[in-house]
Amino acid sequence: MVRDVEAGFTAFVAENGPRLLRFTAAVTGDRDQAEDVLQVALEKAYGSWERITRRGEPESYVKKMIVNAARDVWRRRKRRPEVFGLDHQGPSYVPFDEIVTRDAVRTALAGLPPRQRLVLVLRYWEGLTEAETAELMGTSVGTVKSQGHRATTTMRELLSLADETYAALGARR
Amino acid sequence: MNTEDRLVALVRASVDDDLRGLAVSADLAARVMRARPPRRALRWRVHFMVAAGCAAAVAVISVVPVLFDRPADPQTSPIASQTKTMAPYDPVRLISVGWVPPGLNSGSQAQLLEVTRTADSKAGVRVWQADYVPAGTAGAALQMTVATGQATMSSVRKGTTVSGVGTFRTFSVPVGSAEYRADGTGAVTVIWQPRGGMVISILSSGLSKADVLRFVRETAVTMP
Known part of the structure; x- marks a missing residue:
């Protein structure tokens, strides 16, 4: 047995x-x-x-x-x-703009509180529904919705700030 | 692509990118099975022992009043003793360190001395500490802390979060249960509960995991 x-x-x-x-x-x-x-x-x-x-x-x-x-x-x-470093990306060629965007997304994701990050990963990366995410996290659908909303709002803010920074850097070059 | 879809795509790409090259150790299943045997194997033995223990306890409880025919003493009744909390006690004579990593002072230079802290006494805990430091000026170091009374593995574990990160893993010890954490920076932490009401924690730096675990395994604890 x-x-x-x-x-x-x-x-x-x-x-x-x-x-x-x-x-x-x-x-x-x-x-x-x-x-x-x-x-x-x-x-x-x-x-x-x-x-x-x-x-x-x-x-x-x-x-x-x-x-x-x-x-x-x-x-x-x-x-x-911890924030993932670019070291893990390996030797494959990636355009500079894409690296900058990925780095900004990575930093923004790592800056989220763990629960919000978890909701984003489960919903967007794992492709779960709100109900499935709630079931996996042992919480309510309402909590998933509110955490997800906060996470996406923060991500959008951080990424648009990053866009502005990189745009300004580009203008200076 | 709308903003929402773009965010989904960015998150997906970012996470996928971070997971590139990730591989599972070939011995993962074997490690898991070594660490925790399935309950089923022990179930009937445990059920039998629990049933036998309960039967014996019931027999004693029912026979004693008949023999002595006197009112139960609340101090010694089974319920009172079961709910009585563990009082802090001096563990110094109960602990004997059998092996110390080479290069560290031992014997009379590393004695368990009581540390008095208000927060501990308020929490019903007494704490003793011994420092095993290098015989020279620099190198590895190991600190053993013994807490008695209301100390539990989880309360000690909570207290060690500031000294490092990583997951605690169980390992076998001659008596009780123990777990260790090696955080990759040369720090190894062990939390060992040889018996209820006594938790021994080991904080070390500059020592190999094998040496720290050997230190623990070769430390004998006499039950009071």
Whole structure:
């Protein structure tokens, strides 16, 4: 019986691990800590693996645990996730304007409070509906709407400020 | 493209960009399974032990009044002792450090001394501390803090957030439960609860994770 659980769990991680790691990194905003957070979530899931698989859709269950684990990390760190550096972009060629825009978006995203950032990532990157986002975050649809509204307002403000700054820089060049 | 769609596209592109090259460790599933065995394997054994323990307790509770035929003493009744809070006690004689990382002072130079802080006594906690510092002028250092009374792993964990970031991971110890965090800057933190009412925390810098975990595993705690 234990061997069945182990085999099932190993197969699940092999199949879904890369996707779950991307999800974790997106949710936490910290690729260095992503695997640690994913491991914590998987440890919790593995403790009840039989029950989780009986209910079906283990991936959504694990995602919920990832969101909870990420929230615990934020609480413990009591600071916002670190800004991703441009170092991670690799050697591929990207036009300068695009780098500037991505950098502005990255900085604006990292500057959001964790909950607002989480709503944006789940809604825009993961493509979830407001109801699905609320379910995953264990909160109400109303909260998702208000957090999402605040996040997009802040992002627009920050990005238009960035646009103005870069436009001014361009005019000076 | 309207503003909303442009924002969605920008967020998506930014996050995708940040996730480029991210790869899962090949041994992730194995690490998870080593860290936490499935509950099912232990379930029947635990159920049996709990049932046996309850049966024994019920038998004792029901027999004792019959034998002695006197009113229950609220100080010693099972309910009173179960709800009684853990009082702080001196752990110095109970802890014996078996191995100290090379280069650090030990023995009489690193003794557990009580630290008196108003906030701790208000919270029902007494704290002792020992510093293992380098024999020379610089290098690695390790500080062991022992809290007794109302201290719990979570309360100690909350108190260590300022000293670093990272996730705590469980590891095996001869007695009780323990977790460690290595934050990548050379700082390793361990929180170990060998028994209820006693939490030992280790803060170290410049030491390998293996050395710090060995220090913990070779520290013996005698149960009072």
